[in-house]
Amino acid sequence: MTMIFGIPLMVLFGQLMLGLINGAFYALLSLGLAVIFGLLRIINFAHGAQYMLGAFAALLGAQYLGLNYWAALIVVPLVVGALGIVVERLLLRRIQHLDHLYGLLLTFGLALIFEGTLVNLFGVSGSSYPIPEALSGGFKLSFMFLPTYRAWVLVAALVVCFGVWFLIERTRLGAYLRAGTENPELVQAFGINVPLMVSLTYGLGVALAAFAGVLAAPLYPVSPTMGSSLLIVVFAVVVIGGMGSILGAILTGLAMGLIEGLTKVFYPEAANTVIFVVMVMVLMLRPAGLFGKEA
Amino acid sequence: MTVVMEQATDRQASAADSPMGEEQLCLRELNAWYGESHVLHGVNMTVRRGELVTLLGRNGAGRSSTLRAIMNMVGRRSGDILIKGQDSMGLAPHRIAHLGVGFCPEERGxxxxLSVEENLLLPPLVKSTGHDQGRSQGQGMSLDELYALFPNLHERRTxxxxRLSGxxxxxxxxxxxxxxGADLxxxxxxxEGLAPVINQKLAEVLMMLKARGMTIVLVEQNFRFAAPxxxxxxxxxxxxxLEEISAAELPARHEYLHKVLGV
Known part of the structure; x- marks a missing residue:
């Protein structure tokens, strides 16, 4: 068997693949956080709960409404995103003139409410969501076995991430968003409906979290607490990448997944902390983050 | 359909108001506050189509605040603001521009x-009160026209x-x-802070805009720029x-203005 640094190649590639999958989720989630932070200046602590709601909506939709995976991939982000818009209209908008800390506290409270409600209804143990028929099985490559669903998750997440990047960096709508991030008052004076843009942006960020949730449902146990543990890591990713940078969020997410995977191969004990170690180093050397603008 | 009818009634209403050219902007007893601080104390002014009017005064006299109050960019306001005959006090900030108003803030914004071209393309097109005065209004200048007017921007469009100079x-x-397409x-x-040769260019552009029938309210510190x-x-x-001074009265009031403005 081929070895590299005393590690079987299959193990190495297997862990790198797992790392890349985790990285794809980090990228999707930190991208949503970055989009929301850019325009609303709110650190959306409900992001993990909204990811969890996505997974739960897919699960419950399948159980009670016969919603299949492919439909869930479209419908769930729309529904959870709409819920996000309601949250923005009814709650976040009322505190937008206050210190940003209030937004953080409010969204944190919302996360607790979403989680608590679902724990009450369904308990903390996870349920499993079946891998869709068309994506079961896998490919036997010369150096590793690649499950089809994992390959699909990677492709879908990357396509969505770069689609959002394109939308924001290369289109007229994105130009409104970028300009609104810099100077919402002036954008408004030019005749653009900024409050509507804020609602839709929050909805987009939340929909991205829900999309990640649906993608995750067949991979991880679907439980009310699945989001909160992930969110802590995602926040570290956002700090490393630099708050508010779109491309930074995506690339850092993928890179951190890979670093985590590599650490699992070479020094498994540190795998759960390596991202935080990187975060500390970045904070010391480049406090604005790798892609952030130095203040 | 409704929009067209609204526009038509606006036009009749404002045309009937004033025989000398319709009022594009009318402020009556305009008061404005930033939080607790009361910045405008009953401003009254009228600007007619095709006029270029300046707001002179020292820093903090309330000139920028007047423009910002018109754009609904201050905290609280009272009084009346009529833009082309239409009451704009109840309008959300993003609706004001669509009355055909273009705002250029002091900090340039x-x-x-965004790249130069993205900056240029950012503000949505707005309607203006389509009176034909030799040229079809309601549509702004095209990118080509603008690049011809400001060749520097064409060179630096990407x-x-x-990264641009002031x-x-x-x-x-x-x-x-x-x-x-804004005409107010x-x-x-x-x-502010620009070289004389650039001010010369800006003056030429303003003259050209005025000749095209645009209405301009200019907040200006540089009296020598504004006077002609x-x-x-x-x-x-x-x-x-404090006072309204016509261009004809200006030479006689030069000394006085220099004293008041402290220039």
Missing amino acids: IFAS SQGT GEQQMLALARILRT LLLDEIT LADRHYLMEHGTI
């Missing part, structure tokens, strides 16, 4: 994360907005609202209009 940024800020322009300190361009001057102090 060039977006750093660079980031804030003069280029000002030209971009002005060009940006000319594309939208509110310009705040456009000559303006039809009338409003002298502001302590958030209110």
Whole structure:
């Protein structure tokens, strides 16, 4: 068997693949956080709960409404995103003139409410969501076995991430968003409906979290607490990448997944902390983050 | 359909109001506050189509606040603001521009994360009160026209907005609202900190716009820039209009203005 640094190649590639999958989720989630932070200046602590709601909506939709995976991939982000818009209209908008800390506290409270409600209804143990028929099985490559669903998750997440990047960096709508991030008052004076843009942006960020949730449902146990543990890591990713940078969020997410995977191969004990170690180093050397603008 | 009818009634109403050319902007007893601080104390002014009017005064006299109050960019307001005969006090900030108003803020407001061309294309097109005066109104200048007017911007169209020099940024800020079709322009300190040769260019552009029938309200510190361009001057102090001075009266009042403005 081929070895590299005393590690079987299959193990190495297997862990790198797992790392890349985790990285794809980090990228999707930190991208949503970055989009929301850019325009609303709110650190959306409900992001993990909204990811969890996505997974739960897919699960419950399948159980009670016969919603299949492919439909869930479209419908769930729309529904959870709409819920996000309601949250923005009814709650976040009322505190937008206050210190940003209030937004953080409010969204944190919302996360607790979403989680608590679902724990009450369904308990903390996870349920499993079946891998869709068309994506079961896998490919036997010369150096590793690649499950089809994992390959699909990677492709879908990357396509969505770069689609959002394109939308924001290369289109007229994105130009409104970028300009609104810099100077919402002036954008408004030019005749653009900024409050509507804020609602839709929050909805987009939340929909991205829900999309990640649906993608995750067949991979991880679907439980009310699945989001909160992930969110802590995602926040570290956002700090490393630099708050508010779109491309930074995506690339850092993928890179951190890979670093985590590599650490699992070479020094498994540190795998759960390596991202935080990187975060500390970045904070010391480049406090604005790798892609952030130095203040 | 409704929009067309509204426009038509607006036009009749405002045309009937004034025989000398319709009122494009009318402020009556305008008061404004930033939080607790009361910045405008009953401003009254009227600007008619095709006029170029300046707001003169020292720093803090309330000139920029007047423009910002018109755009609904201050905290609280009271009084009346009529834009082309339409009451705009109840309108959300993003609706004001669509009455055909273009605003150029004092800090120029060039977006750093947008290229020059993205900055130019950012403001949506707005309607203007389509009176035909030799040229079809309601459509702004095209990109080609703007690049012909400001060749520097064409050269730098792909660079980031804030990589431009101060003069280029000002030209971009002005060009940006000319594309939208706005025919009532509110310009705040456009000559501030710029070289004389650039001010000369800006003066030429303003003359050209005036000749095209645009209505311009100019907040200006640089009296020598404003004097030859303006039809009338409003002298502001302590958030209110101290005096209105016509272009004809200006030579006689030169000494006085120099004293009041401290220039």
